[in-house]
Amino acid sequence: MDNFSSDLIACLKLFGKDESDIKGYKHSTRLYHDLGIYGDEAYEFISILETSFGADLLSFVFESYFPMEFPGDTQLQRVFYWVFPCLIKRKEENYKPVTLFQIEQIIKTKLWYDC
Template identity: 35%
Template sequence: MSMANELSIELREYLKRCGLSERMIARCNGNTRMYHDLGLYGDIAEAYMEELADHYHVDLSGFEFDKFFPPEFAGKNALLGALFSILPFAGYLARQHNEYLPLTLKMMENVMRTKQWRAGAHE
């Protein structure tokens, strides 16, 4: 019995729509974190959140992206951005230095069900 069975059919469909492989989804459970465990950040994480708004009609007006996900690259300037694109591991290390709140699949499922991001939902 796979752990993915813990996830609702709707949540699994959402993850599939966003491009997560069946193999990755099978490893997920309600406590799987979007950034910390799945490694989602920047444009890809934004696309996941946009999918919630566009396809699932979730109101994300109170959602503060920067609290949960690093930007596309951790550098504050173009030179660092270029360096991180050449040496992706350097970007990975730089992103690890910051603390980001966990955004779990259980939280995502709740947001899909209630159709809105509640401030404090992560606490």
């Protein structure tokens, strides 16, 4: 567990991660790229930072860091991907990483910043 603060551990536990999961993480672990957190799950994680840790995330642009749950330009395309999620091709390089180090800093400073 890469010397995580007790607040970061608490945040991860609030998100539903248990000790065995957390032990495998490092400060460089990325939410989307390494843990596969995106869409509604990513929104839930960000909400935990706001509600449980009082972080001000007004400058956080969600779409720059995480893909939507079901992509598509129209409602019909989103429904199609909802029915057939295996057909979704996401390009990880299109999204900036959010690391556990960043999350720890956000919890400490109560502000979003892009490392």
